[in-house]
Amino acid sequence: MDTSTFQLKPEQRFQMFLDAACDYAVFFMDTHADICEWSSGAEKIFGYTESEALQLNGRVIFTEDDRAGGIPEREMEKAAQDGQANDERWHVRKDGSRFFAVGRLVALKDESDHLYGFAKIVRDATPNKNLEEALHASDQHFRATFAQAPLGMVLTDLDGRIQQVNAAFCRLVDYGAEELRGRELSSLIAPEDRDLAREKIDELLAGEATSTLVEKRLQRADGTTIWVQDSGAVLRDSKGLPLSFIDLCHDVSILKMSALEMSRLVDQRTLALQEKTRQMEAFCYTVAHDLRAPLRAIAGYAEFLRRDFAAALSGDGLAYVRKIEASAARLDRLISDLLGYTRVQQVPLIQEEVDLTRIAERVIEHVKRDFDVSGLVIELVAPLGRARADSVTMEHVFFNLISNAIKFRRAEEPPLIRIYSEESGDRLRVWIEDNGIGIDPRFKDRVFGMFERLHPEKKIPGTGIGLAIVATAMERFGGSRGVEPNHPTGCRFWIEFPKGGFL
Amino acid sequence: MNYPESLILIVEDDVNDQNFIRRAFKLSGVLNRIATVNDGEEATAYLRGHGSYVDRSLHPLPRLIITDIKMPRMGGIELLKWMNARAEFRLIPTVVLTSSNDEADIVQAFEQGVKGYMIKPVQFGELEKLIRAIADYWRVSCVPYPRPECRPA
Numbered sequence A: 001m002d003t004s005t006f007q008l009k010p011e012q013r014f015q016m017f018l019d020a021a022c023d024y025a026v027f028f029m030d031t032h033a034d035i036c037e038w039s040s041g042a043e044k045i046f047g048y049t050e051s052e053a054l055q056l057n058g059r060v061i062f063t064e065d066d067r068a069g070g071i072p073e074r075e076m077e078k079a080a081q082d083g084q085a086n087d088e089r090w091h092v093r094k095d096g097s098r099f100f101a102v103g104r105l106v107a108l109k110d111e112s113d114h115l116y117g118f119a120k121i122v123r124d125a126t127p128n129k130n131l132e133e134a135l136h137a138s139d140q141h142f143r144a145t146f147a148q149a150p151l152g153m154v155l156t157d158l159d160g161r162i163q164q165v166n167a168a169f170c171r172l173v174d175y176g177a178e179e180l181r182g183r184e185l186s187s188l189i190a191p192e193d194r195d196l197a198r199e200k201i202d203e204l205l206a207g208e209a210t211s212t213l214v215e216k217r218l219q220r221a222d223g224t225t226i227w228v229q230d231s232g233a234v235l236r237d238s239k240g241l242p243l244s245f246i247d248l249c250h251d252v253s254i255l256k257m258s259a260l261e262m263s264r265l266v267d268q269r270t271l272a273l274q275e276k277t278r279q280m281e282a283f284c285y286t287v288a289h290d291l292r293a294p295l296r297a298i299a300g301y302a303e304f305l306r307r308d309f310a311a312a313l314s315g316d317g318l319a320y321v322r323k324i325e326a327s328a329a330r331l332d333r334l335i336s337d338l339l340g341y342t343r344v345q346q347v348p349l350i351q352e353e354v355d356l357t358r359i360a361e362r363v364i365e366h367v368k369r370d371f372d373v374s375g376l377v378i379e380l381v382a383p384l385g386r387a388r389a390d391s392v393t394m395e396h397v398f399f400n401l402i403s404n405a406i407k408f409r410r411a412e413e414p415p416l417i418r419i420y421s422e423e424s425g426d427r428l429r430v431w432i433e434d435n436g437i438g439i440d441p442r443f444k445d446r447v448f449g450m451f452e453r454l455h456p457e458k459k460i461p462g463t464g465i466g467l468a469i470v471a472t473a474m475e476r477f478g479g480s481r482g483v484e485p486n487h488p489t490g491c492r493f494w495i496e497f498p499k500g501g502f503l
Numbered sequence B: 001m002n003y004p005e006s007l008i009l010i011v012e013d014d015v016n017d018q019n020f021i022r023r024a025f026k027l028s029g030v031l032n033r034i035a036t037v038n039d040g041e042e043a044t045a046y047l048r049g050h051g052s053y054v055d056r057s058l059h060p061l062p063r064l065i066i067t068d069i070k071m072p073r074m075g076g077i078e079l080l081k082w083m084n085a086r087a088e089f090r091l092i093p094t095v096v097l098t099s100s101n102d103e104a105d106i107v108q109a110f111e112q113g114v115k116g117y118m119i120k121p122v123q124f125g126e127l128e129k130l131i132r133a134i135a136d137y138w139r140v141s142c143v144p145y146p147r148p149e150c151r152p153a
Helices: A010-020 A040-046 A064-068 A071-082 A126-148 A167-173 A191-205 A253-308 A315-346 A356-370 A391-407 A466-476 B015-027 B040-048 B076-084 B103-111 B124-140
Strands: A024-029 A035-038 A084-092 A098-109 A115-124 A152-156 A162-165 A211-219 A225-236 A242-251 A352-355 A377-380 A386-389 A416-424 A427-433 A480-484 A492-497 B007-011 B033-037 B062-067 B094-098 B116-119
Touching: A010 A040, A024 A040, A024 A098, A040 A115, A064 A071, A064 A084, A071 A084, A071 A098, A071 A115, A084 A115, A098 A126, A152 A167, A167 A211, A167 A225, A167 A242, A191 A211, A191 A225, A191 A242, A225 A253, A253 A315, A253 B015, A253 B124, A315 A391, A315 A466, A352 A356, A352 A391, A356 A377, A356 A391, A356 A416, A386 A391, A386 A492, A391 A416, A391 A427, A391 A466, A391 A492, A466 A480, A466 A492, B007 B015, B007 B040, B015 B033, B015 B124, B033 B040, B040 B062, B040 B076, B062 B076, B076 B094, B076 B103, B103 B116, B116 B124
Parallel strands: A377 A416, B007 B033, B007 B062, B062 B094, B094 B116
Antiparallel strands: A024 A035, A024 A115, A084 A098, A098 A115, A152 A162, A152 A242, A211 A225, A225 A242, A352 A386, A416 A427, A427 A492, A480 A492
């Protein structure tokens, strides 16, 4: 092949080069930066046609800020001095859009080193720039995350020396980041927790765990100790070899302290309450017993008076003696009930299988003897069922409920009491229904309280303790009690045994 | 226990109760001598013949003891333990008469071999019935005579 036929003129060759380099903007400017040649690549990148460009000054491609900052002049000066100047910055297209240009400004000089113009070659590097910026942003983001995270973070090398800490960690231990760098992390851990920390590191290194979670104490610069919850992990390279450790520490001192303090407080209060309850019960028991001694004296001597000196006493005198005896009898009942109540509270209950029907039968017999009420009918719908309870206590419960039903009868009709049970789901409920005067629904919860009386003693005798005994007893059997105040007339009391509580 | 010469010892800290028990025994037709001491410690002094009880002819050993449980210095249960530890007093029948219906007291008393456990009623009439029951029971029951070495000199 005859290469001579391919000999092109230098101008032709240059033009071809310019046309081929369509991804590059190439243009020439005179010393004033007026554009005097404009390649097709330049047209493509900047958007100006050749004829447009030739009317313009090269400064037009700079951003307004750069123009104001004298960047074009500085670039030209540098090129004039050094022969060329790098041009890596945001430029502006005809349509006002920006792109990131990477290129160079080359000074054009003649043989006598006289500057006669500039050549500029730039390419659009926006995609690269964007990627780089994204990477940079991402990196910044991660750094910021590490630095500003509210969780204390510390990176340590395989020897346990601190490489990097964040501000939160510095705050936790009250040391500066520089003070901590290079220091052994274990030196910050309270001596009693160091073995535990070492164990966790070994677990991580051995691959037994990918992360660990421990609560440990850190020693602060001022000598105080804080509790942290530390999540640790080992960072490995692509081959799985350990590179470093990361620990995330969360201050749990407040939680820890309050948990400790709270449990201490709860313990203290429980003890105090138990002690108080015990004292109260002991007090109640003692009072009940000690009250009885003078009471016996009052009742006894009143009786002696009545027996031995009846003749000497006037009618009034005898009436007074009888009043003394009646008062003593009432005080005796009160004390008996108080003792019953403390017994229900204090005595360890014997939980055995009891036949509620038999207990109710026994109590009904007893009640009928005690209460001389004409027309009294107690209907027992047998069987009531069996329950795990203490038979003596259950007798108290039935006695109080049944005698209650009798005491609060209507004057105009004889008391009718019905006792029956129903099993619903996991509970056995025994109903004691009466046709009495009922209870004001407002007081339906109060009736189970100690010494609660809704009627004056004169009208209906009672000590206000009976239903408290019922409530306490059912509580102790793990059951409950309640009342439907007016069902349909009178009221309907119930006691209930929980699942597993009845057989 | 038809031994008119034998004595009933009441161990009771409440003077009123002492009076009531005495009176109830009288009303029950019991003619035996009744001695009272105020607590367990005085009872041990009486039984051993110590202090003011040194003269056995005046203070013979009792054939029946009625004791309270809760008393100052030495209570009824301690008294029973003390008696059981001594052969010469172990066989004296003892009945508890107390205001305590505490199950623990009842169990302990029976563990110490009491022959009865009664709760003091508030109404004197009730106490009278109770004492009468005790008297009737022991009237028909044989009781070992106090051991010779313990007899009055």
